[in-house]
Amino acid sequence: MRLADRLLSRLGYERRDASDPSWAALAPGIGYTASLSARAAENLATVLACTNAIASAIGSIPALVYRRDAEGNRTEVASHPVARLCRVGANPGMSWPDTIEHWIASALLTGNGLLAIERSGNGQLSGLRWLPWGMVTVAELSSGRLAYDYADGRGNVRRYLESEVLHLRDRTDDGKIGRSRLSRAAETVQAAHAANTAASSFLANGARPSGLIEVPGTMKPEQRQSLREQIQGTHEGAANAGRTMVLDGGMTWKANQISPEDAELLETRQFAVVELCRLFQVPPPIIQDYSHNTFTNSAQAGLWFATFCLAPWARKIEAEFARSVLPTGYELELDLSGFLRGDPETRWNAHKIAIETGVLDADEVRQIEGWNPRKEEPAGVRSPAPANQGEQSHV
Template identity: 70%
Template sequence: MIDLIASRLGYERRADDEPSWTALTPGVGYLAGLSARAAENLSTVLACTNAISTALASVPALVYRRNADGDRIEATSHPLNRIVRTGVSQRMSWVDFLEHWIASAVLTGNGLAVIERGRNGQLAGFRYVPWGMATVSELSSGRLAYDVSDGRGHTHRYLEGEVAHLRDRTDDGKIGRSRLSRAADTVTGVQAANSHANAFLANGAAPSGWIEVPGTMKPEQRTSLRDTFQSGHGGAGNAGKTLILDGGMKWQASQISPEDAELLETRRFGVEEIARLFAVPPPIIGDYTHNTFTNSETAGRWFATFCLSPWAKKVEAEFARSVFPANGPYELELDLSGFLRGDPETRWNAHKIAIETGVLDPDEVRQAEGWNPRGDNSANLRTSDQEANLPLENEGGANG
């Protein structure tokens, strides 16, 4: 009966075994047996998430307009430029918003934000929505409806075009699936190694052993000896204390060390495993095991090319789909050129060749380096849409 009523109202019941829809359960985020928040207890997960989200939030966000000839002109008067400068709301800056939005997508596979517009339809800001506070339904029309809780018992429904939904790779084309859920065994294995290390430290950070007692002990004597020994010598705080035995008792160490158990090597390999899931080079997150002075710069460019660039394209594509008018001339670009630059000597040699061959002029080189023009070539610089006398179109959404 419930299914019948729901179908008449335009809802579709989803199979419970679809992983992408199972990930909608509030507070779960992925299927590795941990919540997304608990996953960040693994330092490598936290470091990878911060590296991706913070790096993308810190790069310049530029709005361009394509004219009839297909040339791009920076649209400095677009409302999004004001939002980038002043913040998405009174309580959140653009950098904080982008960092939260992308981090949510990295951890749970989905980042959600409500698009706020003024009475005239122009873009006014964004409101970040934690993924655990949203419930997604598919309407009979095939569109998605997002029911967002305000945490005080009230729920508001938004349709596609009213939210910006950043997805990691999906299984059904609708809801993203976290990379942590796709490699659940890897994540739980790393967590098990960390739990084993924590237990090892909690029990004294020293090899375990046994006490030999001449004769036979009564059960209550065994319990008393075990409790006395544990209270005086168990735990990291009691490591190194002098042990005194009497009555002919002898201590025998088990001769097992962390190195013998390959615990340290296992944990080190766990860092590489999780970094591999996020396509983050280990030196970026502080693992310098295989790092040298010659490959550190290459790791930074690799990070920008194979990790940041795909996420930047996802962000730009979602803005084109949901924020800007459908088939409109505007587009967002997250400028990663700062990450992709080579060392100063290589970069300036390239600038020199570009000037000598006429590809660039000195003022364009200064602009590429972030400096103001110096000379008579300022006409070659990017011109704003105001200077080009191009009108700013109404900022209706993709479906508005």
Template identity: 65%
Template structure:
């Protein structure tokens, strides 16, 4: 350690070019990936892809609102740069919904979603640049904080400090880096992958033997080979499907009766979908598993999904924006509006509006605003009176 580094360490400062701890450098590229299956390979499992997609796209589709606190009130800050970004895009190549979907998918599958905060020369917010987690190496500075070395694809790297990035992460093990659910529940993912692999081989090999040829007389090895080659030549493949089988010398054909149900293959695959849904906290009907579905519980599942799956991730995103984008004490905040998911059916929603109107909690125009309609103006004659 140089004298400058010692002084910086004693004073509690940190330097962008602090040397990385070798243990962190070795670990970081694979953080969030388990030894059994990678995040990319896990998406070959339809339940994993469906669960991560329904969470990411659902949060990406809801309104993102920027507010400024003024006294005891909250006022929508339409002049804030983030307001423009949420509507016009985070950069020239990516819209706001695409950005949220990328960040959340990365956090769900690898444990971490990272984006660089882009600012103008005077420090104003200009946009965000999503960074795939596979391009990131995490290092620990002398101050104890994390820094992120990002590969540029040409053999070089550049270092980003915590205040220069949005870092969305799943639950950590205390080191500040998120750990993927695929890693925490590696046995579950491996078991489902093994079941799918067995099913694939089962189907590729015909699913089951078509039948068994029995002979009353013992056959020599040469006779067995001749029988096998003739049988495959005349009765195997799609071109020979349905041909009449002719046997001589007292031979008999017995059809095999092994089925996927007998091998418990179908039930194992159904259970695998439920296990992955449990891992991502997604109600099975939302990923097209209707085995236990009714009209009543499907509606309830949507509200459950909003309250217990989307709301925690929305709060994480809002808190991360408060940490890295908005300056302390500025009074600005980001809100991801989940009210659309929580409204319920139209009858219930409008009955709630009716109660609010009768109790004087809301006005007619406030109800119209909640529903996304313009205020209702009074006729000119009434205004004159």
């Protein structure tokens, strides 16, 4: 044991060996398999697209802070420090959407996302700073709580305690450190990576002509060179596409068709897209895979995405803020209703029902849409009543 480790153990600290399988995710550079890191996994277009879709969507969701009274009623608190960070930025270098996007992407790829809580001199929350998980070493203290040692890459190391960070975890095996879903389905990811590697090698090293010219007998070198130059000068390039080829001397043209092996490789790569989408709970149309798309499932993809993919992550974020940052009686809400803004008919039908049933009034609907309330009308002046109300008044 090194001298530093012995001193730390006397102070009640414990350093875990990164080679321990249950703590393997703590070591920088280790993703989910020995041969493919989380960073390398983003070379798979589906992994990158799913990660970006989830992270950017949650980063764009309006975040609101509420105070709940003893009777359970909620009041929005726009002056709360968390609400201020949502408006002006989580820290001087990153906006709120950027910070949340990095936080979520880290949790998706490594199973863990970490935000350092920054406070002013009076202890008030002043900022949130994203810490790359690959630059963090986790130690378990004698109390059972975790300590996070962050190396900034310039030789400086700072220790954060659990109360000083927001630790977003994917599902864990030990209740402390999250485990990436990529690691739980490592064979699936490896298969997709192998298919991509095979396709890249084929394109880089393979020779696949579009067709073959069969010649009876044996051609002399000068005849072969003359034929090659004739074909290149007459038929190669976009400008010569579709030109008729004239062959003489008994020569015949045969188009080169895709082999069953190559067709199987294409199907494997297509199936890998669906498999990786399953890992992240992302409907394929969200990442522009329309191979099995219909009008009906395309229209429902956004709703499915918000309900089964974004909502669980939003609830995790709300719970982590309630645990680490917000005092008792306050709560953070990520408003997923913003996803209905892409469907005006559904949105306004919902507003209409809310007004007719007395759930909302017109000014509350205007507020939801981001508009100011109607100005109070001068005495003696009345706005024209809606057509249906005007008709009812004469009955």
